[in-house]
Structures are given as structure tokens and as C-alpha cells.
Amino acid sequence: MRYGEEIVASFDVDKDLEIWPNKFRKNYTVTITLPEFSCLCPRSGYPDYATFTIEYTPHLWVVELKALKLYINSFRNRYISHEESANEVFDLLYAKLEPRWMKLTADFNPRGNVHTVIEIDSDRFEKER
Secondary structure, three states: OOOHHHHHOOOOOOOOOOEOOOOOOOOOOEEEEEEEEEOOOOOOOEEEEEEEEEEEOOOEEEEEEHHHHHHHHHHHHHOOHHHHHHHHHHHHHHHHOOOOEEEEEEOOOOOOOOOOOEEEEEHHHOOOO
């Protein structure tokens, strides 16, 4: 294995996803675009590619970007659906960061004449509880 493959293969989201204290108490928005998300279709094994956009208004925590990149890269060899991958990323970040607000958009590249966009917004999520 090359060093990048080893880092991704050994990435443990529970211990390796770093979050840092938010030093600012004002409301501001962080937008992170991850244009190279990939995973494998759980039915066919074909690769799926997407752009994930994460927007959030921090409260006490912010995510460290290299750790986020490694977490996203850990999906590369996983058999996981579009909906499951988007919800897993949202739920994990929402639980760890406890932001004032968060939105995830997962825009999957078309495959087989199907284009999927999944949006999860904490405002809608919290109202449904």
C-alpha cells in the first residue's frame, strides 16, 4: 500500500476526525466543497461520484479540514447508497460539531440516465423531531 492508501484505510472516524474549538461567538457560515466524493453502488459495485457541499454555522466546534478529507476519502471502497452516505456524513458531523445550523448537499454525477441530489438541512431536520 502507498502512504495515502494506508492513511485512508486506517482512518478511524471516532478518534481521527479532529474538531477544534470555535474561537468566535458571532454567527458566520463555513462552506466546504468536496468535489471528489466516491463510493461503490451496493447493488452493482459500479463507482458513484459526487460533489458534497457542507455548510454550517459553528457553535462551539469547527472541523479540521484534513481530517474531514480523510473521512470523505474513506468512502471510496465502501458499498453504500447515495442516501445512506449523505445521511451518514450529515449525522456524524452534526453530532460532533453541534452547529447552530448545518446543511449538506450531495450532488451525485449522473449514471444510467439518473441524477440524484440529496439535501439535508438541520432546520428541516429539527422541525420534524
